Every structure is written in C-alpha cells, then in structure tokens.
Amino acid sequence: MSTQPRTARGTRTRARLLAAAEKVFASAGYHDASIVKITEEAGIGLGTFYLYFAGKQEIFDEVVGDLNARVRHAMTEAARTAATRIDVERAGFQAFFRFTAEHPALYRIIRQAEFVSPAAQRRHYENIVRSYVQGLSAAQDAGEVRPMDPEVAAWALMGMGELFGMRYILWEAEDLGGDAASPKPTDVPDEVLDELMEFIRRGLAPAPPAAGSRPVEGQREDSKHA
Amino acid sequence: MSTQPRTARGTRTRARLLAAAEKVFASAGYHDASIVKITEEAGIGLGTFYLYFAGKQEIFDEVVGDLNARVRHAMTEAARTAATRIDVERAGFQAFFRFTAEHPALYRIIRQAEFVSPAAQRRHYENIVRSYVQGLSAAQDAGEVRPMDPEVAAWALMGMGELFGMRYILWEAEDLGGDAASPKPTDVPDEVLDELMEFIRRGLAPAPPAAGSRPVEGQREDSKHA
Amino acid sequence: MSTQPRTARGTRTRARLLAAAEKVFASAGYHDASIVKITEEAGIGLGTFYLYFAGKQEIFDEVVGDLNARVRHAMTEAARTAATRIDVERAGFQAFFRFTAEHPALYRIIRQAEFVSPAAQRRHYENIVRSYVQGLSAAQDAGEVRPMDPEVAAWALMGMGELFGMRYILWEAEDLGGDAASPKPTDVPDEVLDELMEFIRRGLAPAPPAAGSRPVEGQREDSKHA
Amino acid sequence: MSTQPRTARGTRTRARLLAAAEKVFASAGYHDASIVKITEEAGIGLGTFYLYFAGKQEIFDEVVGDLNARVRHAMTEAARTAATRIDVERAGFQAFFRFTAEHPALYRIIRQAEFVSPAAQRRHYENIVRSYVQGLSAAQDAGEVRPMDPEVAAWALMGMGELFGMRYILWEAEDLGGDAASPKPTDVPDEVLDELMEFIRRGLAPAPPAAGSRPVEGQREDSKHA
DNA sequence: CATGAATGAGATTTCATTCAT
DNA sequence: AATGAATGAAATCTCATTCAT
Numbered sequence: 001m002s003t004q005p006r007t008a009r010g011t012r013t014r015a016r017l018l019a020a021a022e023k024v025f026a027s028a029g030y031h032d033a034s035i036v037k038i039t040e041e042a043g044i045g046l047g048t049f050y051l052y053f054a055g056k057q058e059i060f061d062e063v064v065g066d067l068n069a070r071v072r073h074a075m076t077e078a079a080r081t082a083a084t085r086i087d088v089e090r091a092g093f094q095a096f097f098r099f100t101a102e103h104p105a106l107y108r109i110i111r112q113a114e115f116v117s118p119a120a121q122r123r124h125y126e127n128i129v130r131s132y133v134q135g136l137s138a139a140q141d142a143g144e145v146r147p148m149d150p151e152v153a154a155w156a157l158m159g160m161g162e163l164f165g166m167r168y169i170l171w172e173a174e175d176l177g178g179d180a181a182s183p184k185p186t187d188v189p190d191e192v193l194d195e196l197m198e199f200i201r202r203g204l205a206p207a208p209p210a211a212g213s214r215p216v217e218g219q220r221e222d223s224k225h226a
Numbered sequence: 227m228s229t230q231p232r233t234a235r236g237t238r239t240r241a242r243l244l245a246a247a248e249k250v251f252a253s254a255g256y257h258d259a260s261i262v263k264i265t266e267e268a269g270i271g272l273g274t275f276y277l278y279f280a281g282k283q284e285i286f287d288e289v290v291g292d293l294n295a296r297v298r299h300a301m302t303e304a305a306r307t308a309a310t311r312i313d314v315e316r317a318g319f320q321a322f323f324r325f326t327a328e329h330p331a332l333y334r335i336i337r338q339a340e341f342v343s344p345a346a347q348r349r350h351y352e353n354i355v356r357s358y359v360q361g362l363s364a365a366q367d368a369g370e371v372r373p374m375d376p377e378v379a380a381w382a383l384m385g386m387g388e389l390f391g392m393r394y395i396l397w398e399a400e401d402l403g404g405d406a407a408s409p410k411p412t413d414v415p416d417e418v419l420d421e422l423m424e425f426i427r428r429g430l431a432p433a434p435p436a437a438g439s440r441p442v443e444g445q446r447e448d449s450k451h452a
Numbered sequence: 453m454s455t456q457p458r459t460a461r462g463t464r465t466r467a468r469l470l471a472a473a474e475k476v477f478a479s480a481g482y483h484d485a486s487i488v489k490i491t492e493e494a495g496i497g498l499g500t501f502y503l504y505f506a507g508k509q510e511i512f513d514e515v516v517g518d519l520n521a522r523v524r525h526a527m528t529e530a531a532r533t534a535a536t537r538i539d540v541e542r543a544g545f546q547a548f549f550r551f552t553a554e555h556p557a558l559y560r561i562i563r564q565a566e567f568v569s570p571a572a573q574r575r576h577y578e579n580i581v582r583s584y585v586q587g588l589s590a591a592q593d594a595g596e597v598r599p600m601d602p603e604v605a606a607w608a609l610m611g612m613g614e615l616f617g618m619r620y621i622l623w624e625a626e627d628l629g630g631d632a633a634s635p636k637p638t639d640v641p642d643e644v645l646d647e648l649m650e651f652i653r654r655g656l657a658p659a660p661p662a663a664g665s666r667p668v669e670g671q672r673e674d675s676k677h678a
Numbered sequence: 679m680s681t682q683p684r685t686a687r688g689t690r691t692r693a694r695l696l697a698a699a700e701k702v703f704a705s706a707g708y709h710d711a712s713i714v715k716i717t718e719e720a721g722i723g724l725g726t727f728y729l730y731f732a733g734k735q736e737i738f739d740e741v742v743g744d745l746n747a748r749v750r751h752a753m754t755e756a757a758r759t760a761a762t763r764i765d766v767e768r769a770g771f772q773a774f775f776r777f778t779a780e781h782p783a784l785y786r787i788i789r790q791a792e793f794v795s796p797a798a799q800r801r802h803y804e805n806i807v808r809s810y811v812q813g814l815s816a817a818q819d820a821g822e823v824r825p826m827d828p829e830v831a832a833w834a835l836m837g838m839g840e841l842f843g844m845r846y847i848l849w850e851a852e853d854l855g856g857d858a859a860s861p862k863p864t865d866v867p868d869e870v871l872d873e874l875m876e877f878i879r880r881g882l883a884p885a886p887p888a889a890g891s892r893p894v895e896g897q898r899e900d901s902k903h904a
Numbered sequence: 905c906a907t908g909a910a911t912g913a914g915a916t917t918t919c920a921t922t923c924a925t
Numbered sequence: 926a927a928t929g930a931a932t933g934a935a936a937t938c939t940c941a942t943t944c945a946t
Contacts, residue, residue, distance in 0.1 A: 029341035045907040115255030152421040159389030203429040481793035497928040567707030611841030655881040
C-alpha cells in the first residue's frame with residue numbers, strides 16, 4: 001500500500017507526486033504516463049517515487065479517488081444554494097462541467113480505468129450514484145420528484161452528464177486547438193444546457209404535468225442550438 | 227493503410243484477424259492486446275498480421291468502425307417494427323444492450339479509444355447521434371416528440387444507454403465471475419428498463435401530458451432494483 | 453547455386469533480376485535491399501526470385517562479378533589506344549571514374565562486401581590487380597616503367613583510384629543533391645587528374661631520380677609477395 | 679543525442695560499451711552487431727545501453743570518431759622523430775598499419791559506414807586528409823616536397839594506405855585462420871613497404887624528373903579544387 | 905529522505921525463405 | 926514458369942521496478 005510520509009518534507013514530496021501524476025495521466029493517458037514522466041514533472045528523483053507509492057497502479061487509484069472526492073464536493077457545494085430540485089440538478093451539472101474543464105484528467109482517467117483499475121472506476125461511479133440517490137430520495141420525500149427508483153434516475157443523470165461533458169467540454173477544447181491561446185470552454189452552452197435541463201425536469205417532475213398546469217415554461221420551441 | 231487481400235485465402239485470413247482482434251481487445255484492452263495475442267487467437271503466424279494491417283492502431287480503428295456499423299444496424303433493425311416512439315426507443319436500447327452483452331468489445335474499446343484513436347472514438351459517437359437525430363426529427367414532425375433540439379436529446383439518450391450498459395450488462399457479467407459457466411445477462415432488468423423508459427417518455431413527450439391522460443402509470447412506487 | 457533458365461522468357465526474367473539487384477544494392481546497400489524491393493523493381497513476383505537464385509547473397513555475388521568484369525573491360529578498352537604508359541594509366545583511371553559515375557553500385561557494393569561476401573570482394577580486387585600486373589610487367593619489359601614489384605604498384609594505383617573515385621565522383625554527386633536535376637560529375641576534374649597522373653608518372657618513371665642519394669635501391673626485381 | 683553519465687560508475691559503464699561496440703563492430707560488421715551482442719560483450723544489461731546511447735547508429739558514430747582520433751594521433755606521434763619527409767611518411771604508414779592490425783574495427787567500420795553513417799565516414803577521411811595536407815604543405819615550404827596540390831597528394835597517400843592495410847594486414851590475418859593461435863601480422867612486409875615508399879618518394883621528390891621529358895607540367899602551384 | 909544507474913521482460917516490426925496454387 | 930500468402934526468428938527499443946549509494 002502507499003506509504004505515508006513522516007516528515008513535512010515528505011508530505012510535500014508526496015503531494016507533488018500526486019499533482020504531477022494527475023497532470024501526466026490527463027495528458028498522456030495511463031499507459032504512456034511513465035513513472036519517469038511523473039517524477040520529472042514533479043521535479044524529484046525517480047527512485048523517490050517508490051518511497052511513497054508501491055507502483056503505477058497505486059498512484060493511479062489514489063488520483064482517481066482524489067478526483068472523485070473533489071468532483072463530488074464541487075457538485076454538492078454548487079447545489080447547496082439551489083432553491084428547486086431542478087436548480088439543484090442544473091447547479092450540479094454546471095459544477096461537473098466546470099470541473100471537467102479544469103481537470104480533464106477526471107474524464108480521461110476514469111474512462112481508461114476500465115482495464116487499469118476496474119475497482120477504482122466502479123468506486124467512482126458508485127460514489128456519485130450514492131450522492132445522487134441521497135439527494136433524489138430526499139427530493140422524493142419532499143414531493144419534488146416523482147416516485148421512481150432513485151438509482152435509475154441517478155445512472156441516467158450521470159450518463160447524460162458524462163456524454164455532455166465529453167461532447168461540449170472536451171471536444172470543444174480540442175477543436176480549439178491544443179496550443180491555441182483561445183479560451184477553453186468551461187461550460188456547456190446555455191441553450192444546450194436549457195434543453196437538457198428541461199428534458200430532465202420533465203423526466204423527474206412529480207405530477208403528471210397536467211394540461212396547462214405549467215403553461216408558460218418549457219415551450220421554448222424556438223430555441224437555437226450549436 | 228490496411229491492405230486488402232487478393233485471394234480468397236487472404237480474405238479469410240484478414241477476417242480471422244479482425245474477429246480475433248475484437249475478442250482480444252475486449253478482454254485485454256488496447257494496451258495489453260499484443261499482436262502476438264491477436265495472431266495466436268486467430269491461429270495464424272505473427273508476420274502474417276503485417277500483410278493486412280500496418281499496426282495495432284490500424285486494426286483497432288477498423289474494429290471500431292465495424293462494431294459501430296453493426297451496433298447501429300442492430301438498433302435500427304430492432305426499432306423497425308416498433309409502433310410508438312417510446313417503443314422505438316425501448317427496442318433500440320434493448321438491441322444496444324444485447325449487442326453490448328454479445329460484444330463487450332464495443333464498450334471497452336470505445337472507452338479506451340480516447341487516447342488510442344480519438345478520431346475513431348468521435349466518429350463512433352457522432353455516427354450514433356446522427357442516427358438518433360434522424361429518427362427524432364421525423365418523430366417531431368409526426369408530433370410524437372415535443373419540439374426540442376434533437377441533437378441534445380440524442381446525446382442524452384446515448385449517455386443513458388452507455389452507462390446502463392456498463393452498469394447492468396458489463397458489471398453484472400463480471401460479478402457472475404469471469405470463468406463461471408453462469409449465463410451472462412443479455413438484458414437490463416425489466417423493472418429498471420421500465421423506469422428508464424418512463425423517464426425518457428416523459429422527457430420527450432410532446433404535450434404536457436394532460437392530467438389523468440395516463441392514469442395508471444408512474445405509480446409503480448414499489449419497484450425493486452438490484 | 454544459381455539456376456540457369458531454360459527458356460527465353462526465363463532468360464529475360466533472370467537478367468531483369470540482376471539489373472534490378474544492381475540498382476537496389478546501389479541505392480539501398482546490401483542489408484536494406486530486400487528481395488521484395490528487388491523483385492518489385494524487376495516487376496516480377498517475389499517467389500520467382502528463388503527460381504533463379506538461391507538467395508540474397510548469391511545474387512549479390514553475381515552482381516559483384518558482373519560489375520567487376522565490366523569495369524575491367526571498360527578500363528582495358530579505354531587503354532587500348534593509349535600511346536605511352538602514362539597515357540594508359542590516365543585512360544584507365546578515366547574509364548574507372550566514368551564507370552563509377554554510371555554504376556555507383558560498384559563502389560557501394562564492393563565496400564559493403566567486406567562482411568557480406570568477403571570472397572567476392574577479394575576476387576574483385578585481385579582481378580583488377582591481375583590486370584594491372586600484366587600491363588605493368590609488359591611495360592617494364594618495354595622499359596617504360598622502372599623495375600619494381602608490379603603487384604605493389606598495382607595495389608598503389610588501385611588504392612588511389614578507389615579514393616579519388618569516392619572523393620571526386622561519389623561525394624560530388626551527393627553534394628549536388630540527390631534530387632537536383634543538376635548533371636552528376638562523370639570525371640575527376642582535369643587539374644586534379646593531372647596532378648595525380650604526374651605523381652604516378654614520377655613514381656613509375658624508369659629514369660633514376662636525380663641525387664644519388666639512394667642509388668642502388670629499387671632494383672629488387674626478384675621480390676616476391678604472398 | 680548520446681547522454682553523458684553523471685557518476686563514476688556510469689562513466690565506466692559507458693566506456694565499456696564503447697569498447698565492446700568497437701570489438702563487435704569489427705568482428706561482425708554493423709548490421710550483425712546487435713545491441714544485445716554489444717551489451718553481452720560489455721557484460722551489462724541490455725536496457726543500460728539506452729541510458730547512454732540513443733541507438734546503434736549513435737554508438738557507431740562515436741566509435742568511428744574515437745578510432746579516427748586515435749589513428750591520427752598514432753600517425754602523428756610516430757612521425758614526430760622522423761628526419762626526412764619520406765621517413766615521416768614511412769613512419770606514418772607503419773603506425774597506420776599497426777593500428778589497423780590492433781584495431782581491425784577501423785577498417786571494417788569505415789568501409790561499412792557508406793550506408794550507415796555517410797557523414798561519419800566522410801568526416802573520417804577528411805580529418806586524415808587535413809592532417810596530411812598540413813604536413814605536406816610544411817614540407818613543400820621546406821623544399822622537401824615538390825610543388826603540387828597537397829590535397830591530391832593526401833588522397834593519393836591515403837588511398838594507398840587503405841588498400842595496403844587491407845591487403846597486407848587484414849587479409850593476411852584472415853589467411854592465418856581466425857582462431858589459429860598464430861601471430862597476426864602487424865606490419866606490411868619490409869620489402870613491400872620499401873617498394874611502396876620508393877614509389878611515394880619519387881612521386882613527391884622535389885627534384886625535376888628526367889631530362890625535358892615533360893618539362894613544364896606539374897608545376898601548377900596555383901591549382902584550386904572544390 | 906533522496907537519488908539515478910541498472911535491469912530484462914515484453915512489445916512492435918522486418919524480411920529471407922518456403923510452398924501451395 | 927510464375928506467384929504471393931504465410932511464417933517466425935531476430936532485432937530494436939521502452940519502462941516499471943530494484944537497489945546501492
């Protein structure tokens with residue numbers, strides 16, 4: 001297992017390695033991320049790596065765990081001030097997309113993890129589902145969400161988030177060119193997000209939306225998309 | 227570029243290589259899928275591989291393209307006899323899940339492709355989106371689907387499909403043990419699929435479903451899930 | 453051993469292979485000259501090669517032998533009309549340089565032959581020495597060349613020829629750029645050749661050198677070497 | 679580029695690799711000199727090779743450069759105590775032949791270099807020519823050598839040296855049998871060397887050649903060559 | 905704590921040669 | 926006579942990991 005440092009200096013070294021690993025994994029992928037690259041990025045000696053991590057897979061697992069905790073934290077935080085359920089979801093998605101933009105490692109790493117560390121991957125998804133289920137259950141109790149298996153809803157929401165992040169954050173960033181100084185997108189375009197949220201709102205809405213009950217909203221038939 | 231065989235024998239050999247590659251990629255992932263493993267699986271000599279493919283990446287791209295064509299074909303076929311729009315979606319999902327069960331390579335390969343062959347990955351998703359958009363646009367014209375950007379809906383549907391496939395097909399198969407002779411699941415459990423389809427139905431439904439229009443549905447509050 | 457063809461068609465095929473081999477050996481060197489390259493250059497099937505040659509080394513030996521015979525022929529022919537001994541040498545050198553320019557393979561192949569086919573290499577040099585020795589002996593009998601071991605003179609002349617060919621033909625050709633349409637040099641520059649021939653003339657000239665410094669030496673007409 | 683070691687141990691390892699490479703190149707030639715053979719000869723691990731050299735060609739270039747420096751040093755040293763010009767040449771040749779006998783790699787490697795590393799080959803010959811030109815120019819100024827283009831003389835001398843080295847050192851060594859314990863020749867036989875030196879002496883001698891035979895020619899002291 | 909030299913298993917790729925058609 | 930599909934030994938090179946300093 002990974003070793004904890006005993007001195008302040010060691011703590012710093014270990015943290016540097018983790019940061020470097022996230023960076024290298026993000027840009028090179030797991031297999032092309034050699035230990036040498038990571039230690040060089042961290043500015044420390046090759047051998048030092050093995051003082052803190054048992055191997056490549058282990059630091060990978062820890063990076064996955066870190067990212068998972070951080071993305072969940074970001075989503076929860078963002079949702080705290082939301083008034084309605086749908087606002088919670090929108091805020092959560094936005095936080096997720098922003099995190100994706102700032103930490104492309106999350107995506108790239110998670111999707112690679114299939115073969116590298118299936119357990120870590122599974123843990124990642126299940127952690128997020130657990131968060132969602134909690135929130136959705138509470139919302140159901142409060143009558144904000146219609147009765148349905150919250151886990152199904154959770155997987156559905158997560159699936160949408162994952163692909164929209166890929167499509168509207170990662171791909172757009174790539175399309176702008178790797179070295180171009182143009183600003184990378186940190187958000188899914190508003191009109192796209194509006195459409196997506198409306199889809200989700202209807203899917204989760206508690207009452208069979210009675211005719212005319214919500215006369216004005218959702219009628220945005222003229223919306224324009226990228 | 228990949229080379230086409232000039233004789234019947236060559237055609238057979240090339241096809242065997244593709245089949246073997248799909249199998250090996252599925253079980254070992256891209257990086258651990260060595261050419262040796264592929265040729266051994268195919269039962270042909272190592273050097274023969276290079277008569278038909280320039281390298282690993284090239285056969286990978288071709289496998290991705292094949293799988294993509296086949297899964298789209300399977301989904302389209304399945305949806306042909308569906309009466310209503312939601313039936314189309316359900317049939318499509320089912321076909322997709324079944325394909326996933328029978329060709330775990332699809333999943334594993336596509337998700338790995340991020341670093342291996344981003345273009346191939348992108349092509350895969352965009353091909354599917356294109357299919358979806360066609361169907362959804364037609365359904366909108368027919369009044370079966372409410373007005374919304376069909377591309378947004380397409381990505382949403384695909385995202386859900388992807389994660390449910392992972393969760394309920396691949397993971398379940400793994401949980402049953404790799405070598406166990408137990409029957410692998412070829413379907414997402416009915417109650418889960420019902421919930422998912424209801425979510426989608428509401429999300430896409432054209433009119434704000436008038437109160438009581440579908441009086442009995444949505445009441446399945448007792449559903450149980452894995 | 454190499455197989456002789458039995459039909460006219462076969463004769464043509466074999467000749468094509470030899471010509472192609474010379475070309476490919478010249479431009480790629482022995483090791484990078486694959487049988488495929490040779491057969492492609494010759495415009496015949498790969499397997500056909502082995503109908504006429506037992507292997508790569510064998511066709512190499514034959515190409516060396518061919519080139520050797522041809523260069524000797526060219527040198528002898530050129531010298532036939534020369535009046536004086538030094539004119540014979542000059543004509544011989546010129547013929548050699550011209551042959552080098554037209555058949556860079558000679559050089560490249562011979563020098564590679566060290567490891568590929570030492571016997572063929574040795575045969576090449578010994579053949580040329582034999583020609584030289586014949587001519588020099590006759591010239592000595594005619595009093596045109598001072599008494600000295602003709603074999604030593606032969607090796608000396610050949611050594612000079614080889615390096616001047618390299619320096620003033622091959623290197624100049626390279627310096628003009630591989631793809632440039634500029635005319636490749638076919639001769640060593642006149643002033644250089646003049647200097648070289650004067651050096652040789654003095655070295656071989658029958659008249660005793662001025663100062664009686666070393667009056668008796670050089671008369672060792674009986675020397676024998678392995 | 680080749681990497682310099684940072685520790686004493688590394689320095690030793692790198693030197694061992696170079697020595698082993700020289701040996702292996704000499705006995706097997708460039709193409710059959712695999713990295714494995716070199717590292718085995720050096721008694722170090724295969725991977726270690728790549729810590730110090732980027733590949734086979736790179737260590738080859740360095741070996742060529744080393745040998746070149748050493749042979750030039752040996753020739754210069756040997757000539758230091760020589761009294762007359764012709765003694766300088768004789769001493770130089772002897773040193774060259776001895777070096778050839780002790781380092782057959784020089785020969786074999788240089789002649790192979792045609793395709794492997796033309797630049798290294800060219801550098802080798804040009805370095806030696808440069809040395810020769812210096813010495814000959816000085817001798818011309820001192821009236822020991824007749825006026826002639828020193829570069830032409832340099833190439834002529836080098837050409838003779840090369841072929842005599844091949845003929846009387848390398849071939850003789852081979853003829854004695856590769857593994858036989860018989861003493862390898864380290865010198866060209868005296869009587870051969872005498873003949874050769876007399877040839878050269880006459881070619882370079884300042885005194886005018888025999889009576890009026892070709893009175894004016896050869897004096898072109900102004901000739902310039904590319 | 906920190907370092908980087910050393911290692912060798914394993915991956916990709918080439919190509920001379922054989923052989924069935 | 927001619928062909929080209931098939932083969933596998935062998936070569937180059939990478940990199941996770943160990944260990945002496």
